[in-house]
Each structure stands twice: as C-alpha cells, then as structure tokens.
Amino acid sequence: MSRSAHPAGPRHADVLPEGHYSAPPADLNALDEKVWSRTVTRDADGALTVGGIAVARLAEEFGTPAYFLDESDFRARCRAWADAFGPDADVFYAGKAFLSRAVVRWLTEEGLNLDVCSGGELTTALDAGMPAERIAFHGNNKTVAEIERAVGAGVGRIVLDSFQEIVRVAHIAQRHGIRQRVQIRVTVGVEAHTHEFIATAHEDQKFGIALAGGQAAEAVRRALSLDGLDLIGVHSHIGSQIFDMAGFEVSARRVVQLLAEIRDEHGVELPEIDLGGGLGIAYTSDDDPREPHEIAKALSDIVTRECEAAKLRTPRISVEPGRAIVGPTAFTLYEVGTIKPLEGLRTYVSVDGGMSDNIRTALYDAEYSVALVSRTSDAEPMLVRVVGKHCESGDIVVKDAFLPADLAPGDLIAVPATGAYCRSMASNYNHALRPPVVAVRDGEARVIVRRETEEDLLRLDVG
Numbered sequence: 196m197s198r199s200a201h202p203a204g205p206r207h208a209d210v211l212p213e214g215h216y217s218a219p220p221a222d223l224n225a226l227d228e229k230v231w232s233r234t235v236t237r238d239a240d241g242a243l244t245v246g247g248i249a250v251a252r253l254a255e256e257f258g259t260p261a262y263f264l265d266e267s268d269f270r271a272r273c274r275a276w277a278d279a280f281g282p283d284a285d286v287f288y289a290g291k292a293f294l295s296r297a298v299v300r301w302l303t304e305e306g307l308n309l310d311v312c313s314g315g316e317l318t319t320a321l322d323a324g325m326p327a328e329r330i331a332f333h334g335n336n337k338t339v340a341e342i343e344r345a346v347g348a349g350v351g352r353i354v355l356d357s358f359q360e361i362v363r364v365a366h367i368a369q370r371h372g373i374r375q376r377v378q379i380r381v382t383v384g385v386e387a388h389t390h391e392f393i394a395t396a397h398e399d400q401k402f403g404i405a406l407a408g409g410q411a412a413e414a415v416r417r418a419l420s421l422d423g424l425d426l427i428g429v430h431s432h433i434g435s436q437i438f439d440m441a442g443f444e445v446s447a448r449r450v451v452q453l454l455a456e457i458r459d460e461h462g463v464e465l466p467e468i469d470l471g472g473g474l475g476i477a478y479t480s481d482d483d484p485r486e487p488h489e490i491a492k493a494l495s496d497i498v499t500r501e502c503e504a505a506k507l508r509t510p511r512i513s514v515e516p517g518r519a520i521v522g523p524t525a526f527t528l529y530e531v532g533t534i535k536p537l538e539g540l541r542t543y544v545s546v547d548g549g550m551s552d553n554i555r556t557a558l559y560d561a562e563y564s565v566a567l568v569s570r571t572s573d574a575e576p577m578l579v580r581v582v583g584k585h586c587e588s589g590d591i592v593v594k595d596a597f598l599p600a601d602l603a604p605g606d607l608i609a610v611p612a613t614g615a616y617c618r619s620m621a622s623n624y625n626h627a628l629r630p631p632v633v634a635v636r637d638g639e640a641r642v643i644v645r646r647e648t649e650e651d652l653l654r655l656d657v658g
C-alpha cells in the first residue's frame with residue numbers, strides 16, 4: 196500500500212502500523228455480496244436493510260448488540276446443499292455452529308439432517324421436532340446419561356470416538372434391545388485450515404481413533420464383534436474454514452483404504468462414509484469460498500475414483516457443514532460508543548458488545564469485515580480496530596478495517612458473517628447479557644432467541 200493510499204482519519208502516521216489490512220476499499224459504502232447475507236442491501240436513504248427492514252428500525256425494536264439472521268438465505272443455503280449432494284448423499288447441519296428451535300424447524304422443513312454433540316443440543320433438536328432418525332450424535336466424551344437418551348430416542352447414528360465408547364454404546368443399546376447404527380470416527384493424519392493442509396499431521400489430539408498403527412482397524416474389529424452395534428461406516432473431520440479440497444482428497448483416500456482393508460479382513464463393505472464439515476466462508480472480500488455444487492462434485496469425484504481403484508462399491512457419502520450454512524446468514528449490529536484516535540497507529544472504535552458475543556477474533560485471530568450501516572458517508576477512510584466493552588485488552592471484534600472518518604458515537608455498525616460460532620460461543624463475561632438472535636424474512640422480524648436479562652443473571656446466582 197502506498198503512502199498516498201494511506202487512510203486519512205485522525206491525521207496519522209508516517210509509518211503504517213502493522214496489520215492484516217490491505218488498501219482501503221474504493222467505496223466504503225459498497226456492500227460486498229460475498230460477506231453479507233442475500234437480502235442485505237442499502238435503501239434509498241443509504242441505510243442497510245435485511246429482509247426489507249432497515250437497521251435503524253431493527254435497532255429500535257430489538258436493541259443492540261443483536262444478531263440478525265436472514266431466514267430466507269438460511270433456507271436457500273440448506274436447499275443448495277441438499278440439491279448439490281442429491282438423494283444419494285446426506286447433508287447433516289452441524290448444530291454447534293448455531294442451534295435454536297426455529298433453526299431445527301427450518302432444517303426439518305428443508306430436508307437436512309442434524310449433528311448434535313451434547314445433551315442440550317439433542318434436547319433442542321428433539322423438542323423442535325427433528326425426527327430422531329435424522330440426528331447424528333457426536334462428541335469425544337458423551338456421558339452415559341447422554342448415550343442413554345440418544346439410544347432411547349432412536350437417533351439415526353452415534354459417531355463412536357474411542358475404544359471405551361464402543362463398549363459403552365454397545366452395552367446401552369443391548370439393554371434397550373436394539374442394534375444402534377454407529378460410525379467410527381477416525382483421525383486420518385490430515386489437518387486442514389483455510390488455505391493450507393498438512394497430510395502428515397500427527398495424531399496428538401482428543402478426537403477420533405487413529406488410522407496410524409492399526410488403531411482404527413482394531414476399533415472396527417471390536418465394533419463388528421458386538422451385538423449392540425450396527426457399524427454403517429467411517430467418519431472423518433479434518434478441520435475448519437477450509438477452501439482447499441486437497442485435504443479432503445487425502446482424507447477420502449485414507450478412509451477408502453480402510454474400507455478396502457475391512458472388506459479384505461471381514462468380507463463386509465461398509466455402506467457409508469462421512470467426510471465431516473469445515474468448508475470455508477467469506478469473512479472478508481479476500482476469501483473465495485466454493486459453491487456447494489462444486490464441493491459436492493469434488494468430493495464425489497474423489498470418493499468414486501478412490502473406490503474404483505480399490506474395487507469397492509461407492510459408499511453413500513455424508514457431509515456436515517455448519518459454518519458454510521449459517522455463517523453467512525447473519526450479521527451482528529452494534530452501536531458505536533467511544534472513539535479513540537491513537538496518533539500514528541489507528542482509531543479504536545468501541546461498541547456495545549465484544550468478546551462476549553464474538554470470541555472468535557480473540558480465540559482464533561479470526562478476521563472480519565465491518566461497515567457503517569445506519570447511513571452512508573463520503574468521508575475519507577480511517578483505519579480502525581473495533582473493540583468491545585470488556586475488561587480485557589484482547590477484546591477485539593475486528594482487528595483491522597476501514598470505516599469513514601466521520602464515524603460518530605450513536606452510529607450503527609455491523610459485522611457480517613457472524614452466524615456461526617458467535618451466539619453459540621457467547622459468554623456472560625463481565626456479566627454481559629447475551630444478545631438476541633432475530634430472524635428476518637419478507638419484511639418481518641421475530642426474536643428466535645431472546646436477549647438475556649439481568650433477572651436471568653440473578654436467577655442463576657442463588658447465593
């Protein structure tokens with residue numbers, strides 16, 4: 196970035212501060228459709244609208260901070276995934292990205308299946324009417340009580356994560372007089388994050404059973420020997436926010452190799468493989484995610500090719516996108532508070548939320564975009580860091596971004612692509628009240644998860 200392209204703002208800097216930013220965008224008012232949900236646009240007054248409703252009205256009715264979820268976009272993404280994979284594959288939405296009863300109903304209506312990984316997620320799914328046979332139960336440390344409930348409810352599959360769990364689930368299923376459908380989660384020695392993957396990742400992690408050293412083959416042997424279990428396949432999940440399909444390529448190849456070994460040893464061809472989730476989304480304009488149909492084609496080509504080479508019947512494929520469905524469908528709306536220009540560095544813009552509603556920046560060094568949304572502005576771009584109101588200097592929402600230099604307290608700004616892992620990871624740090632999730636569709640907005648109140652805090656605090 197040249198000196199002349201340097202942001203104006205509060206008269207900074209002969210030297211640019213360190214950061215991930217590139218040059219300011221040509222037009223700060225433009226909304227990159229890659230990072231905003233599909234019905235987002237600006238109205239004639241320049242205010243951002245979603246589902247036909249302007250943010251000022253949303254802020255007035257629901258307060259800030261708040262998450263606004265574009266329901267028709269969510270449903271469209273569900274359909275796009277289901278259509279891309281077709282009737283011969285299964286799409287499981289990973290509920291941990293964001294789960295509520297409304298979301299469960301949308302998934303049920305749009306024909307998706309659901310991954311849960313705790314008793315709480317299972318309760319939410321069942322309560323909202325997701326048929327149990329469409330639920331997969333995950334987790335590296337499911338409690339006996341959770342397994343009891345899952346088996347009792349009749350979940351479609353339990354993904355076994357350890358040798359001890361193979362025995363636990365088998366016993367519980369036998370006590371219930373059923374054969375529980377299960378998959379075994381294997382670690383294939385592939386680790387994928389964003390643009391890189393490591394094909395020889397070590398097995399030093401808590402999830403799954405290693406292919407290396409014959410561990411997974413031994414797990415299969417045990418599962419096949421137990422009456423309470425109906426082993427339907429092998430599961431692999433390699434990472435998160437992945438753009439490069441090469442990691443899936445290696446993982447699919449290794450899983451298919453295992454299926455071939457199983458056939459050779461036991462004379463059975465397991466009918467399913469699950470390739471997990473982890474597909475990336477655009478948090479900033481620099482990210483270029485693939486469309487579901489491209490992903491479906493790539494995965495099915497890889498599996499078909501590997502199976503042909505191993506002379507196996509092609510198994511039914513399942514995938515588990517969480518972020519790729521819900522992530523792009525929501526933004527967080529904040530009101531600007533204190534603005535603090537730091538000479539020669541950047542301007543700190545404080546908002547009325549922070550790490551309690553979006554921990555990802557602090558936890559993973561995640562990158563986000565931000566825009567002034569209550570109005571447009573022709574002012575110069577200024578380099579900002581959007582920070583929260585918590586007592587922690589790592590309380591950063593957007594590390595490096597540009598906002599107009601005339602930004603003022605009371606303006607509304609929005610951070611797009613916060614549908615995944617924001618509300619679901621929200622905390623009460625500093626006794627913050629976790630924000631509501633408001634679903635917006637066709638000119639109507641309704642709360643699907645209400646804002647926490649101070650009474651909620653006091654109710655838990657039984658003194």
Ligand SMILES: *Cc1c(COP(=O)(O)O)cnc(C)c1O
Nearest residue numbers: 289432472473474515516517518
């Ligand atoms: C977290 C997780 C997912 C979803 O990951 P995304 O990055 O949200 O797509 C899918 N499967 C398993 C087993 C997971 O742990």
